[in-house]
Amino acid sequence: MTQKAHNSPESSHPGRLLGYARVSTTSQNLDVQLRALTEAGVPVELVFTDKISGTQAERPGLAALMAEAQAGDTLVLYSLDRLGRSLVHMVTTIDELIRRGVALRSLTDTIDTTTPAGRFQLNVFVAMAEYQRALIVERVQDGLEAARARGVQLGRKSPITPEQVRAIHRLHRAGLSHYKIHRRVGVSKGAVGRVLRGEIKSLAHVSIELPADEIDVWDAEAAASASMSYPKK
Known part of the structure; x- marks a missing residue:
């Protein structure tokens, strides 16, 4: 992100006021944010909202806002952190809006990029965010290098x-469904599918061919569930 990106021309931004509000769970309400946005002059029909639960990444309200925003508009927010669920996403979204000529006004952060002071504040905020992100990346990389030097095997087991x-x-050959297999073996249904498709490379060497008379408890239960006959030992 360049310094120039946040030094947009000092126009008066005669366009529309747009608003965006977000809460992190469906049990929370948007009333405080919506009231603040309307009191700031944002028309109700130009307020975009999202209620996001868990780690859901898609935000239709923000997507609609980004599609609607035009050069000269001003986006009004209750606070800047409403724009992103992570620091990286928030900074990326801010950068995209500024590049498109959309001004930002954060009510609680007192940042208004229609003014020179507001643009300076935003530049400082973004610079600090990028510095923090760079420090995190550097520390993670240092930790990985130190672990490799100690002979630690990295990667998920x-x-x-x-x-x-x-x-x-064996249970699959016996005719059991993925659901029944995952219940009996104690792994997720997704893991069952990956095993059967040969997608777990670390286990590709495992031999699955067994003598016809090698039947264990898994096969016995499978035979009973699938109503299939197995040779007796």
Whole structure:
């Protein structure tokens, strides 16, 4: 992000006032933010909202706002952090709006990019955010390098054992559904699918071929559930 991106021409932004409000869970309400936006002069029909629960990434309200905003408009927010669920996303969205000639006014942060002082405040805010992000990346990288130097094996370990892989294939051959397999073996349905499609590379070496008479408790239960006959030992 360049310094120039936040030093937009000092026009009076004669366009519309747009508003955006967001809460983090569906159980929260938007009343405080909506009241502040309307009191700031934003028409109700130009206020875009999102209620996001959990880690949901898609925000239709913000997407609609970005599609509506035009050069000369001013986006009014209760606070800047309403724009993003993460620092990176917030800074990226701010940068995109400024590049498109949309001014920003944050009511609680007292930032207004239609004024020289407001643009300076935003530049300082973004610079600090980028500095903080760079520090985090550097610390993570240093930690990874130190771990490698100690001989630590990095990367996520497979949550599935070779025994579970064999059991999944045996139950699948017995005709059980992914749901029944995941209940019996104790792994997620997604993991069952990945095993059967051969997508867990760390377990690709596991042999799943068994002698015809090698039947264990998994096969016995599978036979009962699938109404199939198995050779007796």
